[in-house]
Amino acid sequence: MAIPETQLETWTHVGAAAQSAATYQSIKGVIEHKDAPYSSRRIDSFLQGSYGNDTNVYGADSDVDIVLRTRGLLHYNIDALSGPEKTAFKTAYPTPAEYTLKSFRTDVIAWLDKQYGSDLDTSGKKALRLKANGTRRSSDILLVAPHKKYSRYYSEQDKECIEGVLFITTNGTEIVNYPKQHSENMTRKHQATAEWLKPTVRIFKNMRNRLIRDGKIKSGVAPSYFIEGMLYNVPVSEFGVSYANTVDKCWGWLNSPPDASALMCANGIHPLVRDNSHTSWPIQGYLDFLAETQKLWVQWK
Template sequence: MAIPESQLETWSHQGSITQSRTTYNSIKTTLNASDTPYAAKTYKVFLQGSYGNDTNIYSESDVDIVISLDDCFQHDLSQLPVEQQEAFKTSHSNATYTHHDFKADVLAVLSGKYGNDVDSGEKAIAIAASGNRRKSDVIAAIKYRRYHKFLSNSDQSYDEGICFYTNTGTEIANYPKQHSENLTTKHQGTSQLFKPMARILKNMRSRLITEGMLKDGVAPSYYLEGLLYNVPNDKFGKSYNDTFVNAINWILEADRTKFLCCNEQYYLLFEDSPVTWRAEKCDKFLDAAVELWKQW
């Protein structure tokens, strides 16, 4: 047996848009208020995650928001020779207003507006759902630069992302702009099939959890997008059924150690990074998805 096209069509649909948009706009207005402690600094507020990339499903209610400070940045100089690392250090001084300060100010602003609905989580500041407001996660971040060259401030090259720190001090560096742009390019290159197929995988994941075939947390949405992102464009066929079969068969035969995250800055499957998927969890998802397809 196989999952019928009609079910895949249902799973391909995008989740809530209006309520999520209203939630985002409300929180963005709060973060952008003229009386915040950071109002005079340079920063931007933007969406990331499934809603921001149009791959959200009905069971995904969280709105993921980033407020990123542009006035300072963290860096990775590991690819530079020693003399270029020294040139960088000579050209830059330590920031006086740091990520720690910025996150504390953002937390104070959100707590002042939403009161006890706000919780300073391990990674993101969580705002509970209330009335028409959806649950939201706000990440207070600073810029992040991975340098490829630094000869001077006028002769340098780097990939720019964002970074933040968990409550235990772990640095999390990611590249949401590249992620979003690459998803759009992939979607266009697959005759607009990529994003519906990503939603199908996410809904399948939800069904697997409901049926007790997969534990919650094994296959986060971000990594499912990454898994599908590596599938060649010519595997996306004329129907969802054909595309699923082509994609899964290709993934099962491929060398998954070479798979990249959608941002193309990290390998998708890597053991020692806080922003990558564990190979055994990917295998569990694939095994469960194949079993669900056969049992349908």
């Protein structure tokens, strides 16, 4: 039998919003403090992930994802520019910034170690982690710089580009992402669906958590970011009436076709499903998640 509407409605509830907001405000006060050694590097911070996009659920989404950005440097991609445009760009930006993300990471670690001591974990490949302590939830702090991908450049007054953020993993891999576009697109789509989208995302995330608990899929196979992206692709017409109807119609649309290779992340820039990409969902992970959630739906007891 299908999962009852009462269970689906329970799964739509937002988890630990007040505590996550308090956690962010507490950490924000520390990482943006005027005495931090990097405070002059034009810094700001913002939430991303489940809490930032209002799709967090109870229990499993315990980490608060915080981005700490320095605008004291700029990364860019000018591959799409013509020869004259590249010359104009390099005239405007003749030398690289002296401050680097590596220096930024060193400064942030020194400051956070002073403030948090053993609660700071620097072993992560992508982000720094603060362990939970008292009412503070465990948090990941991703250190980024602006990244601009140019499609036109003749001067600072005559240019076109997409701005995202770039971070560097501990093994030196550079990854560009677009959290602002992701968040704005999710909000617009949520409004267009008469506010059915985000509760539906929470349902699918709770189904994922049940599948992990029951050993049907492994942790990490279906990241929240990609679940949001998957449902972002579903047309507005498939949402509404009831949660059961919405879930059923979302599956119907995702399985008949479309071609998974045509799906886009919610940022509208990266493909959603691709192998060998740091910013896309591996094909088998996507297929496994769809297959196992459908089994959970039809075999619910």
